[in-house]
Amino acid sequence: MTKVKIHSKEIPVKTIGRLSQYRRALLICSQKGKTHIFSHEIAAIQHVTAVQVRRDLMLIGFNGSLKQGYDISKLIAVISEILDYEPGVNVAIFGLGNFGRALFNYFHGKRSLLRIVATFDSNTEKIGTEYNKVYCYSPYRVEEIIKKKDIKIAILTVPPDKAEEVAKKVVDAGIKGILNYTSTPIDVPDDVFLDEYDMITTMEKAAFFVKMNELNL
Amino acid sequence: MTKVKIHSKEIPVKTIGRLSQYRRALLICSQKGKTHIFSHEIAAIQHVTAVQVRRDLMLIGFNGSLKQGYDISKLIAVISEILDYEPGVNVAIFGLGNFGRALFNYFHGKRSLLRIVATFDSNTEKIGTEYNKVYCYSPYRVEEIIKKKDIKIAILTVPPDKAEEVAKKVVDAGIKGILNYTSTPIDVPDDVFLDEYDMITTMEKAAFFVKMNELNL
DNA sequence: ACAGTATTGTTATTAATTTAACAATAATGA
DNA sequence: TCATTATTGTTAAATTAATAACAATACTGT
Missing domain, CATH: 1.10.10.10 (Winged helix-like DNA-binding domain superfamily/Winged helix DNA-binding domain)
Structure with missing residues (x-):
């Protein structure tokens, strides 16, 4: 699109x-x-x-x-x-590692119409706890919670080998936008918005330019 | 370019x-x-x-x-x-908050030719400590360390109001590539590679698509 | 009153990128 | 042996995006 x-x-x-x-x-x-x-x-x-x-x-x-x-x-x-889209859009973070928490904080309170209303993690020590007042759910409850809380956007920060599986699951549950920050490219149906940002590719591009810069001067 | x-x-x-x-x-x-x-x-x-x-x-x-x-x-x-660029390119992270640490971990050991060799933070509790065996320096030492360690790429995760100042400083010290993850757009000379990724813009785009999706169906 | 200036809004042009089209080729199997 | 198939490599076309150009306008200062 x-x-x-x-x-x-x-x-x-x-x-x-x-x-x-x-x-x-x-x-x-x-x-x-x-x-x-x-x-x-x-x-x-x-x-x-x-x-x-x-x-x-x-x-x-x-x-x-x-x-x-x-x-x-x-x-x-x-x-x-x-x-903007009144009365706002609900967002969930999948994977509450360093990256997930960083994105959470980066985001927290910045846009009142974009609300992080749930997080998911497979680590049993995190499940059931709250991070910044937002509950962390077990992956088993993905479908239930997405529907119950009307979550429309998923932020993916799970390990690369889990990315596809989680993507499929959230799309099936009704997610309409995915921000994929894992290093695994995923496929989604045409009507789902997808943004993939891959830091390693970016770093390699940067390094490539450094090389060009030094070799051509 | x-x-x-x-x-x-x-x-x-x-x-x-x-x-x-x-x-x-x-x-x-x-x-x-x-x-x-x-x-x-x-x-x-x-x-x-x-x-x-x-x-x-x-x-x-x-x-x-x-x-x-x-x-x-x-x-x-x-x-x-x-x-690739033998014998590799040295990288530093500016701002060792959640985001900085997340990027550090995300990256750590993934590419042997791209090495994070220093971090910088203005928090006095972090200065002088090591994060994953990499020393955290005071912002006052930016120029010195960039030159001494031959750092060529800077990852910016500082607060938005500090972004421009830090960018200027690292460019002056000889940095040739910047990955700007703050929400402040920065300007760099033509010969410096710049990648800016802004999660808020991305989220707003995603939300916009969700809106389009629902309104048009 | 009028030349000079700065800015918008829009059209035209150029550049960049992607997609399509297809000849060339080598293997397969009837 | 020869049509069929699947794939590469490359050229051509189409699409998309960015840049330039410039008329229209309204204000300023002389």
């Missing part, structure tokens, strides 16, 4: 990602008391080009004024209208 | 990333005793298309045989020739 329809207009998924970034920049500016902002200012904060900002905002039909630029609070509202 | 020269051929950076993925798939197959593999098999493991695999391998000049496909160990060797 590369494009999405909003107000009967096709919008690239990449634009959606940038809108989220723009909003973050806008929220910070808003907190500082700023009321208006120019495309090149947004661009500078999120290191994209000003043209791209204008293009993205054009796509969602948001207009700025020539002398003041864009009205920050209105733009936040419009972006939120697009991105 | 979108393309790279290898053997006087232009190779897209995206291909570099996929080569890293292919190698991982190949290593697993190799361990299972498999000696040859078809493009569609690699494709299935890493969920890309077979055409793309063949195209990527064409770009690096690797040939398979018509009936057996690609020789796994030779392909691993060729990819390693491209990606």
Whole structure:
């Protein structure tokens, strides 16, 4: 899926990602008391080009004024209208190791409409405990809890050899979005959103560039 | 930077990333005793298309045989020739919170040529201690240690308001690759590799898709 | 009043990436 | 022997994304 329809207009998924970034920049500016902002200012904060900002905002039909630029609070509202989903989306973390806990903390309270409402781990010492007030369940209860708590997004930080199995299980239970942080690529049906971020690949790319850098100079 | 020269051929950076993925798939197959593999098999493991695999391998000049496909160990060797950098690249983690430690563990021992040789944290309780045998230094010693230990890649997991400052500092000290896991976008000179992964944006994208999914059905 | 300036909104162009198409090839088996 | 099959390697087309170009506009200062 590369494009999405909003107000009967096709919008690239990449634009959606940038809108989220723009909003973050806008929220910070808003907190500082700023009321208006120019495309090149947004661009500078999120290191994209000003043209791209204008293009993205054009796509969602948001207009700025020539002398003041864009009205920050209105733009936040419009972006939120697009991105947010009242009354929010419930999220669960699968695998409560270092990574899982780190993501939990990284996230905790940052977005009121995205709530981590459950965690799962196969370690019997963790099952039944609470981490930051969120209960840790046994893997046996995946289906039951996903349905009962209406969980729609799964964050996968399980060991690589468990990734596929867990992915299958959560999709069957009704999960509609997976963030896969294991090193195992997984397959999901077309109607499930999948993001896979693989740090090892990223590191290898970085190392490759270091090599290029040194060999070509 | 979108393309790279290898053997006087232009190779897209995206291909570099996929080569890293292919190698991982190949290593697993190799361990299972498999000696040859078809493009569609690699494709299935890493969920890309077979055409793309063949195209990527064409770009690096690797040939398979018509009936057996690609020789796994030779392909691993060729990819390693491209990606790896003897005698390895030294890496440091900046910010030894949950996230930093998680990345450390995730990584530890996975790639012998990519070594985490130092960590930095401003917490005085952590400074001077060792985490998994790797020393934690004070931020004051960034420049000194980067140079002394020949560190080339920085993983940033510091608080968002410190990201830019730390980035500037490490670039000045000679870092050539940054993996930025803070929520603050940073700017680096053209010759420094930068990867920014922002989990909040990703989550918001996932939530957006959940919303689309439910509204359109 | 009017030239100069800075910015938006939009179209056009270029670049990058992916997907499709297909000839070439080698093995298989009737 | 010769059609069938499965696969590679490569070129061509299509798609997607980013960049550039520029008219339109509204404000500023002279």
